[in-house]
Amino acid sequence: MIDIAGLSFSYGKTRVFKDFNLSIPDGQVCLITGINGVGKSTLLRLMAGVLRPDKGAIRFDARLGPDPRRKIGFISDSLSLYESLTVSEAIALHKSAYGLPAIDDALIRHTKIGSGQKVRELSIGQRTILHLELVLSLAPEVFLIDEIIHSIDAYLRRIFLEQIVQLLAKRRLTVVMVNVNFHDIEHLVERVILLKSGEIAVDETIDALKAKVKKVSSRSAPDSLYVLSRIDYEDHSDFFVYPFHEGLRGTLGGEIRDLNLTEIVSAFIGGEYA
Amino acid sequence: MNKAREDIQIRIDAKSAVPAYEQIKRALKLAILSGHIREGERLMTLREMALKLVVNPNTIIKVYEQLENEGFIYSRPGAGYYVRLDRSKFGRERHELFGEITRDYISRALDLGYSGEDMLQELARLAGMSLRGTLRKGQPDD
Amino acid sequence: MLRKEIRDALKRFVESLVALILIPFVYAWDKLITKAGLDYKSLLQTGFVVTLLIFSVYAGATLFQSERKDRAFEYLFSLPLSRTEIILAKVLPRLGFLILLAGAATLVVGRELLQEAGIIFLLLFFSSIFLSIGVFSVILNLFGVGLIYLIYFQGQLIVSSFLLKLGLSSHGLWVASVISAAVLLIPFGIAFWLTFMKIDVRPIKLQLRTYYAIVLPTLIILVSLIVAYSRTHPLGS
Numbered sequence: 001m002i003d004i005a006g007l008s009f010s011y012g013k014t015r016v017f018k019d020f021n022l023s024i025p026d027g028q029v030c031l032i033t034g035i036n037g038v039g040k041s042t043l044l045r046l047m048a049g050v051l052r053p054d055k056g057a058i059r060f061d062a063r064l065g066p067d068p069r070r071k072i073g074f075i076s077d078s079l080s081l082y083e084s085l086t087v088s089e090a091i092a093l094h095k096s097a098y099g100l101p102a103i104d105d106a107l108i109r110h111t112k113i114g115s116g117q118k119v120r121e122l123s124i125g126q127r128t129i130l131h132l133e134l135v136l137s138l139a140p141e142v143f144l145i146d147e148i149i150h151s152i153d154a155y156l157r158r159i160f161l162e163q164i165v166q167l168l169a170k171r172r173l174t175v176v177m178v179n180v181n182f183h184d185i186e187h188l189v190e191r192v193i194l195l196k197s198g199e200i201a202v203d204e205t206i207d208a209l210k211a212k213v214k215k216v217s218s219r220s221a222p223d224s225l226y227v228l229s230r231i232d233y234e235d236h237s238d239f240f241v242y243p244f245h246e247g248l249r250g251t252l253g254g255e256i257r258d259l260n261l262t263e264i265v266s267a268f269i270g271g272e273y274a
Numbered sequence: 275m276n277k278a279r280e281d282i283q284i285r286i287d288a289k290s291a292v293p294a295y296e297q298i299k300r301a302l303k304l305a306i307l308s309g310h311i312r313e314g315e316r317l318m319t320l321r322e323m324a325l326k327l328v329v330n331p332n333t334i335i336k337v338y339e340q341l342e343n344e345g346f347i348y349s350r351p352g353a354g355y356y357v358r359l360d361r362s363k364f365g366r367e368r369h370e371l372f373g374e375i376t377r378d379y380i381s382r383a384l385d386l387g388y389s390g391e392d393m394l395q396e397l398a399r400l401a402g403m404s405l406r407g408t409l410r411k412g413q414p415d416d
Numbered sequence: 417m418l419r420k421e422i423r424d425a426l427k428r429f430v431e432s433l434v435a436l437i438l439i440p441f442v443y444a445w446d447k448l449i450t451k452a453g454l455d456y457k458s459l460l461q462t463g464f465v466v467t468l469l470i471f472s473v474y475a476g477a478t479l480f481q482s483e484r485k486d487r488a489f490e491y492l493f494s495l496p497l498s499r500t501e502i503i504l505a506k507v508l509p510r511l512g513f514l515i516l517l518a519g520a521a522t523l524v525v526g527r528e529l530l531q532e533a534g535i536i537f538l539l540l541f542f543s544s545i546f547l548s549i550g551v552f553s554v555i556l557n558l559f560g561v562g563l564i565y566l567i568y569f570q571g572q573l574i575v576s577s578f579l580l581k582l583g584l585s586s587h588g589l590w591v592a593s594v595i596s597a598a599v600l601l602i603p604f605g606i607a608f609w610l611t612f613m614k615i616d617v618r619p620i621k622l623q624l625r626t627y628y629a630i631v632l633p634t635l636i637i638l639v640s641l642i643v644a645y646s647r648t649h650p651l652g653s
Contacts, residue, residue: 080490258291
């Protein structure tokens with residue numbers, strides 16, 4: 001369980017969060033999304049203990065211990081590591097910092113990462129897998145992933161996601177992902193949180209979101225619903241509507257299409273740029 | 275445990291608003307009702323299924339639970355999930371699934387603006403073609 | 417973590433030793449050429465002073481160098497290490513080498529070196545740490561160091577004249593240097609501690625308030641006290 005209460009945080013004069021609240025239950029896979037710069041990475045860093053709140057607190061379940069970072073696996077969007085160290089030195093440092101007896105390096109060997117290579121010499125894919133291996137070795141209760149899944153190739157991405165599925169199947173792992181691209185992760189996610197101006201604009205399960213956001217193609221705007229955004233074409237317009245319910249089907253005078261998560265989030269974000 | 279059936283093809287349509295668990299459930303039901311998986315055969319474990327589809331294990335838990343409640347599968351503790359084919363329910367379930375597929379089709383056709391009459395005509399035409407053997411699944415008609 | 421920090425500290429130490437070797441070498445070369453006698457003691461003394469000066473600033477200024485170069489701040493702060501653990505792991509090896517160097521200097525050259533300027537190296541080290549996190553520019557830091565030097569030496573004189581008045585002159589300069597050093601180190605220590613307890617990955621400029629609030633006023637007060645005192649009680653009599 002992650003409990004964020006009354007969180008306030010600023011970067012100098014720029015206020016990012018003011019009195020922000022969010023509660024994530026154990027075992028949930030939560031997606032945090034929003035436009036660039038809205039504070040998603042900042043929120044993740046605050047959860048990881050890398051940044052400290054100005055006001056308010058982020059509390060974790062008591063079983064994480066007095067320093068929850070011991071059981072939090074955090075992969076930053078810059079894949080932050082000591083770049084001048086070799087892979088084996090980096091592993092040794094990680095082990096001693098967390099007090100781990102050993103690190104399972106099966107994945108590292110599988111992706112042909114040499115233990116004598118310096119971290120900065122690794123490709124992004126290799127570095128991501130190294131980071132993943134380091135993080136998995138703590139047997140984390142909470143896994144925070146910032147935006148790195150789509151910078152790696154499809155094969156490594158599948159390996160990465162399979163690791164997460166394995167962990168989810170084995171234990172009550174809470175996952176918080178920050179993404180702007182949902183292509184492969186849509187079916188892992190249970191809850192979608194959209195941030196807008198430092199607040200939660202949307203907080204729904206993915207199934208509910210898919211039921212409530214539809215695209216209506218017609219010549220005129222559907223007036224009984226809230227239109228998030230629209231795309232105009234020569235002879236018709238696409239209206240993205242929310243919240244939709246089944247009772248409205250047939251009354252909207254247009255073609256109603258289901259949307260995938262990318263289209264749904266675009267619809268919400270598109271409204272911001274209008 | 276005996277070997278699980280691993281060759282069941284399930285594709286989840288991300289664009290559909292039908293929840294992932296529902297799609298997986300239907301695919302498995304279809305496989306069972308069409309005889310593709312036979313009575314007594316073992317399904318993949320929750321974890322294997324979640325890994326194969328790269329979906330949240332909770333989704334598979336839901337699928338298996340519902341399939342068990344609806345009587346399609348039963349679980350042997352420590353030994354996995356097995357297909358049960360209740361001959362008496364077989365016909366009814368098949369009919370229900372048929373109804374679901376048809377309702378799906380009708381609602382999508384309605385959205386496109388086609389009337390019931392249009393649908394009957396088109397169905398008659400295509401059904402005729404399939405009876406003659408000239409229509410295959412997925413093939414565009416002329 | 418500690419192992420890596422010891423390795424880093426050793427690297428800086430060895431790099432600074434270059435000065436210890438080079439300067440006496442240049443000095444000796446100059447003497448050889450002019451055929452004046454080689455005064456080994458002052459040669460080594462100069463070498464040690466310069467090395468100590470260089471190392472104390474270098475060791476302090478490079479405290480977070482590996483994090484800056486390797487962009488590892490986020491990783492570092494996500495580790496389950498308290499700020500205290502991190503700072504101790506970084507400061508102690510470097511302080512250790514500094515003391516080692518100072519000890520070697522004392523052994524070779526005698527106690528005068530440390531008595532006169534020993535504490536200054538400590539102060540240089542601690543104030544240079546703020547360079548490491550980008551708090552001050554080098555120029556400002558050097559200016560600060562100059563100010564510190566001034567306060568230290570004037571402070572020594574003031575304290576020893578007090579001790580003289582109280583009739584406790586037997587320990588003389590030693591006690592005076594320790595007292596004036598303590599007076600300087602305490603605000604530095606507190607500012608240092610408070611700044612680092614709150615450090616995170618935000619740009620350090622945002623975290624300067626503590627440092628400014630404690631160190632600058634203290635320095636100003638001390639300088640004013642010294643100036644006021646020397647006006648009314650001319651020193652050196």
